[in-house]
Amino acid sequence: MQMNPFEALADPTRRRIVEALRCGERPVGEIVDRAGVRQSGVSRHLRILHESGFVSVRPDGQRRLYALRPEPFRELDAWLAGYRRLWEARLDRFGAALEERRGDRGATKKEPRK
Amino acid sequence: MSTMSTPVAADAPQAKMVIERTYRARVEELWELWTTKAGFESWWGPEGFRVEVHALEPRAGGALEYDMIADAADAIAAMKRLGQPVSHGTRGRFAEFKPFERLTLVHVIDFIPGVGPYESTIEVDFHASGDHARMVVTLHPHRDPHWTKMSAEGFRSQLTKLDKRFGGLG
Numbered sequence: 125m126q127m128n129p130f131e132a133l134a135d136p137t138r139r140r141i142v143e144a145l146r147c148g149e150r151p152v153g154e155i156v157d158r159a160g161v162r163q164s165g166v167s168r169h170l171r172i173l174h175e176s177g178f179v180s181v182r183p184d185g186q187r188r189l190y191a192l193r194p195e196p197f198r199e200l201d202a203w204l205a206g207y208r209r210l211w212e213a214r215l216d217r218f219g220a221a222l223e224e225r226r227g228d229r230g231a232t233k234k235e236p237r238k
Numbered sequence: 239m240s241t242m243s244t245p246v247a248a249d250a251p252q253a254k255m256v257i258e259r260t261y262r263a264r265v266e267e268l269w270e271l272w273t274t275k276a277g278f279e280s281w282w283g284p285e286g287f288r289v290e291v292h293a294l295e296p297r298a299g300g301a302l303e304y305d306m307i308a309d310a311a312d313a314i315a316a317m318k319r320l321g322q323p324v325s326h327g328t329r330g331r332f333a334e335f336k337p338f339e340r341l342t343l344v345h346v347i348d349f350i351p352g353v354g355p356y357e358s359t360i361e362v363d364f365h366a367s368g369d370h371a372r373m374v375v376t377l378h379p380h381r382d383p384h385w386t387k388m389s390a391e392g393f394r395s396q397l398t399k400l401d402k403r404f405g406g407l408g
Contacts, residue, residue, distance in 0.1 A: 204255065207255065207377075208255060208257065210284065211255075211257050211375065211377060212257065213284065213285070214281070214282070214283075214284065215257060215259050215373075215375065217281045217285070218259075218271060218281045219259065219261055220281070221271055221277075221280040221281035222261055222263050222267060222268065222271060224280070225267065225270075225271075225277075225280070226263065226267070
């Protein structure tokens, strides 16, 4: 089953692999060295990252080279922007409720904010 | 008003998101909006929805239970379009509760089809600063981005209206 982007990157080993690929495509051996992960588990993590769209793979002679794909990162970024907007709106509402309560109490003269 | 957020990074996909606001008010007034029934009901939830609080126990470990109810025509339509009920019960608790300083609110997210229950935490820190109060809200984005994305799209029209209405407040 394909994981959603958060699940795919929730694993610390997969995050280290992503980090190791930030400077460009690499073969498995270099990923193992750079990410400090075990050779035995790296294939499974690379498969998950590949299936989730984070990583592309291409043959290079006897080797397979892995690289990051930008699309899922853009998707994550867009999703987070939407999530942030929801909260911005919620806190706008918080501010409005605060103003209203202050007005009702008459303790402080309500001043229009910029 | 000031706002900032921490962007997601490749090596920290579940990084906290921080939103900070400064209000011309006392910390105690901000605190009330989180920790009293009337206060909470006055702002929680998106435009077009109202909240009906059934339990709010203002203490560490205290329960927070409420219904989130779509009550504006376009909000009701949006929920129906998304195949969701117009009202759903929500459970949570105050995990930390240090009056006028800090609280953490843990929600139980148990209404996402196909996703088992999990907890979502919101941290809120309050700081007095002269005649202003600063509030720092730290969010841990929901585990299922598809759900939130769907919700965000459903609420987009309401958000646009909110931006216009409260854009100058803070």
